[in-house]
Amino acid sequence: MALLSIYGLSVRLPGRARRPILDGVDLTVEAGEIVGLVGESGSGKSVTARAVLGLTPSGSEVAGRVLVGNVDVGSAAPAQLRTLRSSTVSMVFQDPRAGINPMRTVGDFMTESLRLNRGWSKGAATERAVELLAAVGMPDPPRHLRQHPHELSGGMLQRVMIAAALSTEPALLLCDEPTTALDVTTQAEILAILTRQQAQRGMGMLFITHDLDLASAVCTRVYVMYAGRVVEAAPAHRLFSEPRHPYTVGLLASTPDIHGAQERLVPIPGTPLGLLEDPPGCAFAARCPLAVPDPCLSLRPGLEPVTGSAGHEVACPRAQLSTGDLVRLGSLEEGRP
Amino acid sequence: MSVAIETPRVGRLGAVRDFGGSWLFWTCVTILIGFVLIALFAPVLAPYDPNATDLSNALSGPSLQHLLGTDESGRDTLSRVMFGARTSLVGPLFVVVLSTVFGIVVGLLAGWRGGWVDLVLSRVLDILFAFPGLLLAILVVALFGKGMTAPVVAMSVAYLPFVARLTRSLVVQGKTQPYVAAYRVQGFGPTYTATRRLLPNVSSTVLAQSTLNFGYALLDLAALSFLGLGVQPPTPDWGAMVEQGRGAVLSGQPMSAIAPAVAIVVVVVAFNVVGEEIGDRIARRER
Amino acid sequence: MSLDGAGVAPPRTATFVVWRLLGLMLTLLVTSFLVFASLYVVPGSPIDFLIQGRSPSPATIAAIKKQYGLDQPFLVQYVHWLAGVLHGNFGRSLEYRENVSTLIASRLPTTFSLVLLSAVIILVVGLGAGILGALRAGRSSDKAVLVVVTFFAAIPSFAAAIVLISFFSVRLGLFPTFGAGQGPVDRLYHLTLPAIALSLTFIALVARITRSSMLDVLSREHVEVALSRGLARRTVVRRHVLRNAGGPILTISGLLVAGLLVSSAVVETAFGLDGIGSLLVASVDKLDFPVVQALVLLVVAAFVIINFVVDLAYPLIDPRVKAGDAAR
Numbered sequence: 001m002a003l004l005s006i007y008g009l010s011v012r013l014p015g016r017a018r019r020p021i022l023d024g025v026d027l028t029v030e031a032g033e034i035v036g037l038v039g040e041s042g043s044g045k046s047v048t049a050r051a052v053l054g055l056t057p058s059g060s061e062v063a064g065r066v067l068v069g070n071v072d073v074g075s076a077a078p079a080q081l082r083t084l085r086s087s088t089v090s091m092v093f094q095d096p097r098a099g100i101n102p103m104r105t106v107g108d109f110m111t112e113s114l115r116l117n118r119g120w121s122k123g124a125a126t127e128r129a130v131e132l133l134a135a136v137g138m139p140d141p142p143r144h145l146r147q148h149p150h151e152l153s154g155g156m157l158q159r160v161m162i163a164a165a166l167s168t169e170p171a172l173l174l175c176d177e178p179t180t181a182l183d184v185t186t187q188a189e190i191l192a193i194l195t196r197q198q199a200q201r202g203m204g205m206l207f208i209t210h211d212l213d214l215a216s217a218v219c220t221r222v223y224v225m226y227a228g229r230v231v232e233a234a235p236a237h238r239l240f241s242e243p244r245h246p247y248t249v250g251l252l253a254s255t256p257d258i259h260g261a262q263e264r265l266v267p268i269p270g271t272p273l274g275l276l277e278d279p280p281g282c283a284f285a286a287r288c289p290l291a292v293p294d295p296c297l298s299l300r301p302g303l304e305p306v307t308g309s310a311g312h313e314v315a316c317p318r319a320q321l322s323t324g325d326l327v328r329l330g331s332l333e334e335g336r337p
Numbered sequence: 338m339s340v341a342i343e344t345p346r347v348g349r350l351g352a353v354r355d356f357g358g359s360w361l362f363w364t365c366v367t368i369l370i371g372f373v374l375i376a377l378f379a380p381v382l383a384p385y386d387p388n389a390t391d392l393s394n395a396l397s398g399p400s401l402q403h404l405l406g407t408d409e410s411g412r413d414t415l416s417r418v419m420f421g422a423r424t425s426l427v428g429p430l431f432v433v434v435l436s437t438v439f440g441i442v443v444g445l446l447a448g449w450r451g452g453w454v455d456l457v458l459s460r461v462l463d464i465l466f467a468f469p470g471l472l473l474a475i476l477v478v479a480l481f482g483k484g485m486t487a488p489v490v491a492m493s494v495a496y497l498p499f500v501a502r503l504t505r506s507l508v509v510q511g512k513t514q515p516y517v518a519a520y521r522v523q524g525f526g527p528t529y530t531a532t533r534r535l536l537p538n539v540s541s542t543v544l545a546q547s548t549l550n551f552g553y554a555l556l557d558l559a560a561l562s563f564l565g566l567g568v569q570p571p572t573p574d575w576g577a578m579v580e581q582g583r584g585a586v587l588s589g590q591p592m593s594a595i596a597p598a599v600a601i602v603v604v605v606v607a608f609n610v611v612g613e614e615i616g617d618r619i620a621r622r623e624r
Numbered sequence: 625m626s627l628d629g630a631g632v633a634p635p636r637t638a639t640f641v642v643w644r645l646l647g648l649m650l651t652l653l654v655t656s657f658l659v660f661a662s663l664y665v666v667p668g669s670p671i672d673f674l675i676q677g678r679s680p681s682p683a684t685i686a687a688i689k690k691q692y693g694l695d696q697p698f699l700v701q702y703v704h705w706l707a708g709v710l711h712g713n714f715g716r717s718l719e720y721r722e723n724v725s726t727l728i729a730s731r732l733p734t735t736f737s738l739v740l741l742s743a744v745i746i747l748v749v750g751l752g753a754g755i756l757g758a759l760r761a762g763r764s765s766d767k768a769v770l771v772v773v774t775f776f777a778a779i780p781s782f783a784a785a786i787v788l789i790s791f792f793s794v795r796l797g798l799f800p801t802f803g804a805g806q807g808p809v810d811r812l813y814h815l816t817l818p819a820i821a822l823s824l825t826f827i828a829l830v831a832r833i834t835r836s837s838m839l840d841v842l843s844r845e846h847v848e849v850a851l852s853r854g855l856a857r858r859t860v861v862r863r864h865v866l867r868n869a870g871g872p873i874l875t876i877s878g879l880l881v882a883g884l885l886v887s888s889a890v891v892e893t894a895f896g897l898d899g900i901g902s903l904l905v906a907s908v909d910k911l912d913f914p915v916v917q918a919l920v921l922l923v924v925a926a927f928v929i930i931n932f933v934v935d936l937a938y939p940l941i942d943p944r945v946k947a948g949d950a951a952r
Contacts (some may be wrong), residue, residue: 053852086854093852098845101864102944112863113853148943168853463647464654467928469886472920476659479908479916480666480673556780556825560890563782564905579786583894587801591790598783605778 001070003172003204004029004052009064011047011056019278021047023228024064026303027206031171034198034205036219036236038212038251042272044228045208046094049174052206053089054081068172086117090165092194094177096157100149107145110164117168132163136193155186159193166197173198173205179214191218212251216240221311224248227273227283230303234312244306244319246288282316290318362614365607372604376422383416387573396590408578408593409585418596421573425601428489428567429554435493437500437547441540444504449512449531459505462498470495471557478566485568488561492554500547507539545616552605552612559601575601641936648932652925656709659921660702663692663913670694674718677911691715691914714918719910724918728900734804735892735899737811739884741819742826746880750827751873754834759861761839769831777828781887784821785894792817802896818895822887826880833876837869844868870941878931885923 006027012020022044029035039045047056054073056062066073071084093099100109110132111125120128126145133141136159149157158178165173175194179187195218198205209215215222215236222239224232224247232245243249250268270287279285281297288296295301295317306312306319375382384404391411399406405414447458473495474488481487511517512535520530559576561567568574570581575597582594666673674688688694692715693701708715714724757769793801805814841847842865850860889901896902900919907915938945 050852055848055852082854082856084854085852091849091852093845093849095845099849101846101850101868103867103942104863112850112855116859117854150944164853460650464651464658467651467655467924469882469923469927471886471889472923475889475904475908476662476916476920479911479913480662552778556778560780560782560887563780563890564893566905566908576780576782579782583786586786586790587794589794591786591794594786595790598780598786601780601783602775602778606774609774609778 002028002067003031003069004206005065005067006048006052007065007067009048009051009066010062011044011051012061013057013275014059017275019228019273019275021060021228021275022051025225025228025230027223027230029172029204029206031204032202033221034195034207034219036215036222037206037208037225038210038215038222039225040210040272042227042274043225045225046176048225049091049176049206049208052172052174053085053091082117086113087168088170089172089174090168090170091174091176092158092162092165092178095181096161097149097154097181099161100157102149104148105145106147106149106152106160109149110145110160110167113164113168128167129163132167133160135166135197136160136163137189138163154182155189158182158186158190162190162193162197166201169201171203173203174208175205176208177210178207180209180211187214194218212240212248212255224251229283229315231284231316232312232314233303234306234309234314238309238312242306242309242312244309244312244314245284245316246290246318247284250287290316292318359614361610365610368603368607369611372422372426372600375419376426379416379419379423383413383419385413385416387412387417387420388571389413396585396588396593398590399592405596406590406592408582414593414596417573417578417593418575418600421575421578421597422600424485424562424568424572424574425555425559425576426604428485428558429551431489432492432496432554432558433547433551435490436496436550437544439493440497440500440547441504441536441543443497444501444543445508445531445536447501448505448508449527449535451509455505458501462501465494465498468495470553471560474557474561475564475566478561483566483569485558488558488567492557496547496550496554499550500543503546504539504543507542508535511535511539541619542616545612545619549609549612549616552608555601555605555608644932644935648928651928655924655928656706656921657702659917659924660705663917664698674913678718687716688718709918709921715914717907717912717915719907719912719915724914727903727915728918728922731898731900731903734897735885735888735901737804738815738818738822738888738891738897738899739881741812741815742822742884743880745819745823746826746830749823750830751834753827753831755838755866757831757835758838758842769835773828773831775828776824777832779824781821781825781890782894784824785818785891788817788821789895804897804899815897818891818897821894822884822891825887826883829876830873830880833872834869837872838865841865841868867941871938874934874937874941878927878934881930882923882927885926 004027006025009022009025009027010020011022025044025048027035027037027048037045037048050056051062051066052068052073054066054076062074064074068084068089071080071088073081073084076084100106107126107129110129111120111122114120114125114128115122129145130141133144138144138156138159144152144156144160152160158181162178173194178194179190182190191214194205194207197203207215207219216239219236222234222236223230224239224245226247232239232243232248234242234244239248240252243252247268250266253266254268256265268287273279273283273286279297281295281299282288282291282301285291285296291297299317301315301317303313303315304319306314389412391407393411394403394407395409395411397403397407403413403415405418407413408417443458443462447455447462470492474491477487477491478484508531512531517530517535520534521527525534558567559574559579562574562576563580565577565580568577570577578597579594582591582597585591585593586595663670663673670692671685671689671694674692675685680688693704696704712725714728716722717724717727720727753769753773757766757773760766788799789801792798799817800814803814805811847860847864850864851857855863885901887901888899889904891897892899892902893905900922904916904919907913907919
């Protein structure tokens with residue numbers, strides 16, 4: 001039984017949206033593995049994470065199943081859901097300055113869950129908070145606990161956020177763009193903390209980011225999302241050596257490679273799909289160099305396994321083309337691994 | 338997480354077209370237009386002369402001859418309410434117009450010029466903020482005697498700082514916008530840029546806010562007349578009528594006091610509903 | 625950014641408070657000057673203005689001249705007057721032949737009780753309605769709150785007074801129609817209808833601001849984060865919404881008190897209460913300018929001082945704000 005199993009998750013926002021923000025997402029995370037979820041803003045990755053906690057936007061329609069262990073999040077009773085949130089699953093949010101109440105102390109934030117959900121005494125909770133802050137590398141935990149969020153830098157606040165998420169010893173850790181709001185040096189530090197904690201505690205981790213390179217550094221498996229759908233899923237190294245979906249290929253081609261020779265960056269033409277657009281076929285067809293009217297514009301592609309590549313699935317009827325064909329069609333740069 | 342939802346572009350008139358099916362909004366607009374018409378055409382519409390006394394018929398309840406009954410002097414309440422619309426609506430109108438015009442001028446000066454001008458003007462505004470409208474009106478009546486002119490001026494002065502402060506902060510924000518610099522670089526003078534280019538862009542927000550002052554001004558001026566310090570008898574005025582009707586209330590025939598009170602509430606509610614809806618639309622458009 | 629944190633602000637707070645205090649003094653000085661100088665704005669001479677409508681004896685006229693120092697230069701008069709005011713001497717009432725300060729002091733308790741009772745009603749009902757509306761936004765209870773609030777905002781205190789008197793006093797005979805009563809319980813009984821009449825517009829204001837502030841805070845990420853940690857919704861509202869939403873309410877509290885003081889004039893007149901509001905109106909009516917001057921000055925000063933205190937109170941609820949920074 002997987003730690004996290006998502007089957008056919010669809011979320012439709014209230015209002016004028018013409019297509020659901022999540023459209024039939026399938027995803028699994030096993031205990032102890034780091035799974036990446038990559039996509040542009042608007043691809044629905046954050047909504048997916050929130051759905052795991054049962055925190056979909058109010059008024060939205062949710063279909064499909066989200067199972068954490070054997071608990072069905074969608075049909076869980078409120079008390080069950082709260083237990084899930086307070087013991088099994090924790091989330092590290094993107095912007096710690098927005099996520100921590102500015103009017104309360106860091107100590108209050110750190111000990112809140114332990115005191116209110118588990119009835120710990122203030123002393124015991126503070127002790128644990130000090131331990132955790134030390135584990136994430138804060139230099140002076142007792143002092144920091146007394147401070148307010150505005151007195152700490154973004155990097156430190158994100159450590160606090162992580163420490164707080166770990167305080168409940170979750171089996172599953174969701175990280176929603178945990179480093180996006182930080183500068184590059186701090187990013188590296190935070191990533192190191194996350195990976196170390198994950199290894200030490202054997203947690204399953206869902207790592208959400210828009211940065212493909214980041215995902216490659218951290219994750220064992222990666223899902224690529226576009227317009228609310230999973231378009232490719234593969235072991236990390238396979239995704240980067242043999243991307244199959246034109247979107248993934250485009251993403252790789254459009255990010256600069258700090259190590260290799262400076263090649264021409266090729267941006268993906270067009271703009272991401274808005275919520276008012278609902279094409280009948282493949283969501284990426286309008287921007288895809290490989291698209292042909294049939295089946296791309298008319299038929300919605302499902303995830304199919306890639307021949308010769310274990311654990312690799314792609315939602316693209318044109319993806320079975322060989323690497324040579326892809327180069328010829330201009331989708332791949334010659335010589336790029 | 339950004340979600341690419343397209344907002345339809347609407348022009349100024351488009352905003353009006355956009356209101357569509359809000360029955361509450363349109364009902365209130367109709368009510369307001371109704372009252373304006375009543376005020377304008379009172380001499381034609383009113384069944385009786387509002388000052389015609391008839392002591393034999395005093396304090397009669399609603400009947401077929403007098404739809405809203407009569408007051409303690411036998412004057413027809415309905416006619417008095419209709420004529421009362423004139424004084425009750427005109428005063429606030431002047432207050433809003435005066436406070437808006439001068440408030441925008443002051444706010445524009447302070448925000449655009451900055452420096453000393455801003456410092457001095459802001460201090461002046463701070464002082465003005467310390468005087469609540471009704472209080473200033475009472476002081477002015479104490480100095481210049483009862484009536485409507487002095488209170489209207491006093492209230493315009495009391496409301497001015499709110500308009501000025503809003504204008505100032507919008508101008509301060511607006512003048513850092515690239516398009517303003519673009520105009521200056523092309524050689525347009527500061528006065529031209531400020532008044533013909535920047536001001537129209539902030540004015541709709543300011544106007545929306547300051548029309549809401551109409552309701553407050555109406556309430557304050559009516560209160561003043563209730564206290565006997567504003568409109569003087571025998572001129573009908575809703576606030577004064579409520580005061581005059583107090584004796585009638587104690588005698589158990591409250592209609593001559595309640596009718597004008599209801600008129601006040603209805604007009605202010607209608608105005609607030611309309612004003613807030615328009616303000617909302619403008620704010621959303623400029624987002 | 626160093627690992628040592630962003631750093632707390634150095635003790636600018638003390639200097640800022642002093643600076644603001646000076647600003648307060650300046651404002652009080654200017655407003656007192658304006659109130660004093662208003663005597664000279666009228667056409668004609670001040671002494672003619674002061675004795676209008678009366679025929680006082682020459683001795684009385686001399687006393688009035690002395691009280692205002694009318695035979696001295698303008699600024700000297702002002703200083704003289706201001707010195708008197710700071711000692712609690714507001715001169716003598718032209719109508720009542722007693723010291724203005726005694727007159728005001730005798731009528732202050734009624735107004736104080738009225739305003740206090742109203743404030744309690746406003747806070748309880750206004751905050752309650754605002755919180756209820758925000759927590760049930762969009763549902764029927766919220767819509768009901770919004771409708772009621774829209775009406776309350778449009779009901780002037782004198783209209784409410786008339787309706788309340790007409791219904792509860794005359795028709796139902798439940799409450800007295802006038803007077804402030806004797807003794808605490810009787811006073812409460814007498815002040816109930818006036819307090820309700822006074823409160824309505826302000827209940828609407830407080831409810832609206834509370835509701836919109838709470839809705840704003842409810843949409844913020846720290847609330848979502850708290851929910852994601854398994855806290856009950858009620859707990860989250862209590863710990864992460866209420867205090868965060870308090871700012872705007874604090875901002876208008878100054879306006880609230882000023883509005884209550886000024887509107888008390890209307891309510892006290894409508895209900896025949898002997899407070900300073902009705903004193904103000906009566907004094908204007910009877911051309912008793914020294915009393916008018918004193919009362920206007922007192923109300924304005926109270927307003928300015930309360931706003932100043934409110935400004936200082938900001939850091940108590942929001943640790944990010946240094947005293948005086950508060951957004952207006």
